[in-house]
Amino acid sequence: MLPDFTILRPRAVTDACALLAEHGTDAAAYAGGTELLLAMKLGQAAPRYLVDLKDVPGLDTLGVRGDALRIGALVTHRQLELSAEVGAVLPALVELERQLANPRIRSSGTVGGNLASGRPHSDLATFLIAAEATVSTVSATDPPRTIDAAELMVAPFETVLAPDELVVAVQVPVPPPGTTLAHERFILVERPAVTVTVRLETAEGVVTGARVVAGAATPIPTELPGAADALLGLPVDGGPEAVGPAGAAAAAQVTVAAGIDEDYARHLVSVLVRRAAGTALANLIP
C-alpha cells in the first residue's frame, strides 16, 4: 500500500522548485514514478507532497540543436528508443534504450528521474558520462547550473542536486565524424549487473581519443582512464585481439562495489570493455 500523499501540479519549473523548497523533506519531485512509487511502496520514502512535473512545459523537448542533442528531463526511455532523430546521431543510445528494463518502465520512466535517482545501476548515467554530456538544472534558491554528467553522482543513490533543484535537460554532444560510442551491459535479473560504454575518437584510421566508463558493479559509474589509454593508437581495423589490453587494464583498475564478487566483476568488466571497444572500432570501418 502507498502511504497518503497530496499531488501538487505546478505549471512552471520555477513553481515546482518553489514547492520543493517550501515543503522541504516532506516533498519529492514526481515524474514517471517508477522509482519513487516503488520506494514509497517499500516504505523507503514517505513524502507527503508529490510535486508532479508532468504539466510543466518545456521539460519534454527532444532534438538536435546545433552540435548537441537536447533531451528534456521528462523525455521517457521509450521516446528515446523510438526517435529517428536520436538514432541518426547517437545510434548506440537508441540501442541502449531498447534493452533498458521492460516496456512498462520504458514508457513511464524518464531521463531526469533516472539521473536524479543516483542509482549506480544506470545504463544511462554510464553512457552519458562517456558521451561527455552535461545536465542542466534549475533551483529555487541558486542560479541555473550546468553539471558534467560525470560530476552528478557522488555516492550510491546520492547526487549533487539540492533538495529544491530539478534536472531540466541533458545535452549530449553530437559525435563528429570519426567519433563513435558503444554500450554493453550484463544483466541477471531486473537491473544491470555491469554497464560499460566506450567512446572512441579517430583520425586517419587510428584511435586518437578514448573514454571508457563502467557502472553497476562499481559504487557509481566511473571512468577507467587506464583502459582508455590502452585504446589510444589502435588502428580501427586492428581486429578483436587489439582490444585485449584495454580489457585487462579495465579489470585491473575498476573499483568493485561492496557485496559483489570482486573477481567475477573484474572479469565481466574486462569482457564488456573488450566487446564495447570492438563494436566501437567496427562502427568506424567504412
Ligand SMILES: Cc1cc2nc3c(=O)[nH]c(=O)nc-3n(C[C@H](O)[C@H](O)[C@H](O)COP(=O)(O)OP(=O)(O)OC[C@H]3O[C@@H](n4cnc5c(N)ncnc54)[C@H](O)[C@@H]3O)c2cc1C
Ligand atoms: C524494474 C526496473 C528496472 C530498471 N532497469 C533499468 C535498466 O536496465 N537500466 C537503467 O538505466 N535503469 C533502469 N531502471 C531505472 C529507470 O530508468 C528509472 O526507474 C526511471 O528512468 C526513473 O524515472 P521516473 O520518471 O520514473 O522517476 P521517478 O520515479 O518519478 O523519480 C525518481 C527520483 O528522481 C526524482 N526526480 C524525478 N524527476 C526529477 C527531475 N527532473 N529533477 C530532479 N529530481 C527528479 C524523484 O523525486 C525521485 O527521487 C529500472 C527501474 C525499474 C523499476
